[in-house]
Amino acid sequence: MKKTTNIALASAVTGLIALAGTAMTTSTAVAAEAKEKCYGVAKAGKNDCATKTSSCAGTSKTDNQKDAFIMVPKGLCDRLAGGSTSSS
Known part of the structure; x- marks a missing residue:
C-alpha cells in the first residue's frame, strides 16, 4: 500500500x-x-537599445532624446507626454 x-x-x-x-x-x-518601443521618453542613460547617436543601451545623452526608446506595455506610449511609437 x-x-x-x-x-x-x-x-x-x-x-x-x-x-x-x-x-x-x-x-x-x-x-x-504586449510591449512596444516608445521613443522620446527615456531619461539620459536609460534607453533600451542603440540609437543613431549612441552605440548601445544606456548611452543616450539627453532626456527625451527622439531616437532613444524604452520598452513599455502596448498602448501606454500614446498616453505619455512626448511619447511616439516611431523614431521620427
Missing part, C-alpha cells in the same frame, strides 16, 4: 511541475507580445 501512495504522490508532483512550466512559458510569450 505504501508503494501505491508514493507512485500517486510522484505523479501529482510531476503534474504540478509540468503545469507550472506551461504557465510560465505562456505568460512570458504574452508579456513579450
Whole structure:
C-alpha cells in the first residue's frame, strides 16, 4: 500500500511541475507580445537599445532624446507626454 501512495504522490508532483512550466512559458510569450518601443521618453542613460547617436543601451545623452526608446506595455506610449511609437 505504501508503494501505491508514493507512485500517486510522484505523479501529482510531476503534474504540478509540468503545469507550472506551461504557465510560465505562456505568460512570458504574452508579456513579450504586449510591449512596444516608445521613443522620446527615456531619461539620459536609460534607453533600451542603440540609437543613431549612441552605440548601445544606456548611452543616450539627453532626456527625451527622439531616437532613444524604452520598452513599455502596448498602448501606454500614446498616453505619455512626448511619447511616439516611431523614431521620427
